[in-house]
Amino acid sequence: MYDVHTHRAETNVDDIKISANDVQVYYGDTHAIKDVSIEIEAKCVTAFIGPSGCGKSTFLRCLNRMNDTIDICRVEGQILLDEEDIYDKRVDPVQLRAKVGMVFQKPNPFPKSIYDNIAYGPRIHGLANSKADLDVIVEKSLRRGAIWDEVKDRLHAPGTGLSGGQQQRLCIARAVATEPEVLLMDEPCSALDPIATAQVEELIDELRQDYSVVIVTHSMQQAARVSQKTAFFHLGNLVEFGETGKIFTNPEDPRTESYITGRIG
Amino acid sequence: MPVFWLILIVLGLAAVGYIIGRQRALASAGGDSRHLHSLPSYYGSNVSIKVMVPAFFLMIVWLLAQPFVIEGRVSGMIPESEIREGSSASLLMAEVRRASEGLENAVAGGFMTDEEARNARADLSDVTQRLKDAGQVVTNTITQPILKAAQAHRAMVKSSNLYMSIAVIAIAVAGVFWGLAGAKADFRARNVVERSIRWLLVAAASIAILTTIGIVLSLIFNTVEFFRLYPASQFFFNPTWLPSFGGGIDADGNPLSKLGIIPLLWGTLYISLIALAVAVPIGLFAAIFLSEYAGPKTRAIAKPMLEVLAGIPTIVYGLFALLTVGPLLIGVFGDDGLGWMQAGTAVMTAGLVMGIMLIPFVSSLSDDIINAVPQAMRDGSYGLGATKSETIKQVVLPAALPGIVGAILLAASRAIGETMIVVLGAGAAARLSLNPFEAMTTVTAKIVSQLTGDADFASPEALVAFALGMTLFIITLGLNVFALYIVRKYREQYD
Numbered sequence A: 001m002y003d004v005h006t007h008r009a010e011t012n013v014d015d016i017k018i019s020a021n022d023v024q025v026y027y028g029d030t031h032a033i034k035d036v037s038i039e040i041e042a043k044c045v046t047a048f049i050g051p052s053g054c055g056k057s058t059f060l061r062c063l064n065r066m067n068d069t070i071d072i073c074r075v076e077g078q079i080l081l082d083e084e085d086i087y088d089k090r091v092d093p094v095q096l097r098a099k100v101g102m103v104f105q106k107p108n109p110f111p112k113s114i115y116d117n118i119a120y121g122p123r124i125h126g127l128a129n130s131k132a133d134l135d136v137i138v139e140k141s142l143r144r145g146a147i148w149d150e151v152k153d154r155l156h157a158p159g160t161g162l163s164g165g166q167q168q169r170l171c172i173a174r175a176v177a178t179e180p181e182v183l184l185m186d187e188p189c190s191a192l193d194p195i196a197t198a199q200v201e202e203l204i205d206e207l208r209q210d211y212s213v214v215i216v217t218h219s220m221q222q223a224a225r226v227s228q229k230t231a232f233f234h235l236g237n238l239v240e241f242g243e244t245g246k247i248f249t250n251p252e253d254p255r256t257e258s259y260i261t262g263r264i265g
Numbered sequence B: 001m002p003v004f005w006l007i008l009i010v011l012g013l014a015a016v017g018y019i020i021g022r023q024r025a026l027a028s029a030g031g032d033s034r035h036l037h038s039l040p041s042y043y044g045s046n047v048s049i050k051v052m053v054p055a056f057f058l059m060i061v062w063l064l065a066q067p068f069v070i071e072g073r074v075s076g077m078i079p080e081s082e083i084r085e086g087s088s089a090s091l092l093m094a095e096v097r098r099a100s101e102g103l104e105n106a107v108a109g110g111f112m113t114d115e116e117a118r119n120a121r122a123d124l125s126d127v128t129q130r131l132k133d134a135g136q137v138v139t140n141t142i143t144q145p146i147l148k149a150a151q152a153h154r155a156m157v158k159s160s161n162l163y164m165s166i167a168v169i170a171i172a173v174a175g176v177f178w179g180l181a182g183a184k185a186d187f188r189a190r191n192v193v194e195r196s197i198r199w200l201l202v203a204a205a206s207i208a209i210l211t212t213i214g215i216v217l218s219l220i221f222n223t224v225e226f227f228r229l230y231p232a233s234q235f236f237f238n239p240t241w242l243p244s245f246g247g248g249i250d251a252d253g254n255p256l257s258k259l260g261i262i263p264l265l266w267g268t269l270y271i272s273l274i275a276l277a278v279a280v281p282i283g284l285f286a287a288i289f290l291s292e293y294a295g296p297k298t299r300a301i302a303k304p305m306l307e308v309l310a311g312i313p314t315i316v317y318g319l320f321a322l323l324t325v326g327p328l329l330i331g332v333f334g335d336d337g338l339g340w341m342q343a344g345t346a347v348m349t350a351g352l353v354m355g356i357m358l359i360p361f362v363s364s365l366s367d368d369i370i371n372a373v374p375q376a377m378r379d380g381s382y383g384l385g386a387t388k389s390e391t392i393k394q395v396v397l398p399a400a401l402p403g404i405v406g407a408i409l410l411a412a413s414r415a416i417g418e419t420m421i422v423v424l425g426a427g428a429a430a431r432l433s434l435n436p437f438e439a440m441t442t443v444t445a446k447i448v449s450q451l452t453g454d455a456d457f458a459s460p461e462a463l464v465a466f467a468l469g470m471t472l473f474i475i476t477l478g479l480n481v482f483a484l485y486i487v488r489k490y491r492e493q494y495d
Helices: A056-062 A093-099 A114-125 A131-144 A148-154 A164-177 A194-207 A220-226 A244-249 A254-260 B003-028 B040-075 B089-108 B114-118 B124-133 B144-180 B189-229 B232-237 B262-293 B296-311 B314-333 B347-372 B375-383 B388-417 B420-425 B443-452 B460-494
Strands: A016-027 A030-041 A045-049 A073-081 A100-103 A182-186 A212-216 A229-234 A237-243
Touching (some): A016 A056, A016 A212, A030 A056, A030 A229, A045 A056, A045 A220, A056 A182, A056 A212, A056 A229, A100 A164, A114 A164, A114 B388, A131 A148, A131 A164, A131 A194, A148 A164, A164 A182, A164 A194, A164 B375, A194 A212, A212 A220, A220 A244, A229 A244, A229 A254, A237 A244, B003 B040, B003 B144, B040 B089, B040 B144, B040 B189, B114 B144, B189 B460, B262 B347, B262 B388, B262 B460, B314 B347, B314 B420, B347 B388, B347 B420, B375 B388, B443 B460
Parallel strands (some): A030 A237, A045 A212, A045 A229, A100 A182, A182 A212
Antiparallel strands (some): A016 A030, A016 A073, A229 A237
């Protein structure tokens, strides 16, 4: 088989947020993810690229155990978050997901007001002691989501009434409101126009200061623009992982080169 | 010739026309169907349509018009003197028709020769006796004018049937030739056939709509008739329901019957309320379990089982109320227990059983609606660290709420229109009371009892049924429209 070229530069162990070792994922009889080992750093944007069906979204969903909601999905191997196994029996997936937030491909605001959309997470986790507290969290999250100025006058209008780009930034703000440590983004811009995409990309860059962000994307330009580290997946294998600049300019694996030059995919 | 044979002949002509039309068309294209405008079967169908449609249309119109024409002519033969006291021309006409049919059947059964049936000077008592021997229904001894009219009637029906058969077959044969004129390669047979199919569909839709309009109109006319005989203010505002079957008017000129709708409406609403109080929580929780918690295996068994409840005839629920639930409630709330309940038939009995009947309605509709909430909503909520029950309570149910409200309103209109459970489970006393352990009755149950009684059909005591039906119709129509409005509004949200 092919070697897996995992770029392990002189990173400090303290900076490693998530570390996956030999992860296997099966959907029924299909072996969707094969022997993936990767280390995701804190305060860094990591991009997962690869052709459709290569398993990048599946692997992303392993990181906050969203795959648990799919009956036929089975995960093997070890995934450590802050050196704690998230697939350990004692770990409550609900608490894990509060720490590892997620933004989906299609904006999915709840059919509630903008305020209630943001307040949803803080309310269920009891993050606010009073209405005033909650107001502060909502404003802070909306500001971080770079959407505060657009919605501050209509916080009680339904979130579903916003435009697609605004909805996606609302969903990012909603994910940020629960104060996660890691933010997973599954093709967050695939349903957005170029202007909204630029806004979301700018936002991702700002989020890097506080969070570790993992983003799945089909756009190699996007990966190059927003990420510091890039992982290339192909047919369920992690082919290459390293500094974004190096992956795009000087890939080690011939498959990576074929993909970024447009010959496979 | 019996109509049945006529229909068979026309169908036979259509079948023959189909085969010939198809062959002719193929032949005109030199046996190669690629040179035809349409597929060969369309040419055949074109002939069949041109045979059947005009022929059957003529037949239907003839059969509808025939009684009017013949009876118009026969009624002129009956002298005024024959129309007795308390009888009417239409009743007499019915007697003539019966006698005519009797004669026909007696001849067909071999009890009478055709000669005897035609004999204008036949002995009356002998004819009556013979008809009775032949098993024909004859009310009283046939009088001379009626026998004459009946004989004339029979002769006219016979000749009319003969003319009709000739005309229908002639038109069908003409149809064959008309259709075969189109069995040429460049004839656009497919367009003709498809246009006919469209008209067939239009006809089916209009029959459904016209029937609805007819029902509503008959309700309206009879309701107007009722209000002409009985003051509307009494109907809507009198708190007593006490029909006197003799009818009549008291010294002040008010009708003796007290036909106030209020106690019936109260009974209807009270029973429906209890039914919904049972059905909504149970049905909704069942739906949530089925759509969110149950595994595919449980669901595959549980959902059809629940829907079996919807297939049980309501009379069986009524028996269940009368024989099981009533006695059970008496055991707890009756004189041996809490002493609130006098008899097994009560609002509570009917309400509980009706609630059970409505469970599958609420659960099945709600289940569909909950399933229609996009998975993205649930993912979004789980992704924020919400548990399953938090997700259901705060995201799924609010998103599904308008649809669930629609389902509940549809169930409510079922409850309001329910009859059998009430007749057997709630008693027949029209009463205004708050005690759910007392017998009460509903609008529907009273419609049944008013129309199955001995009252004259033209009296307010019978016509009130139409006013009650109209009231009920307006209430359920309003509920259904409201439910549809809400469901439609909900649908727009995720499109």
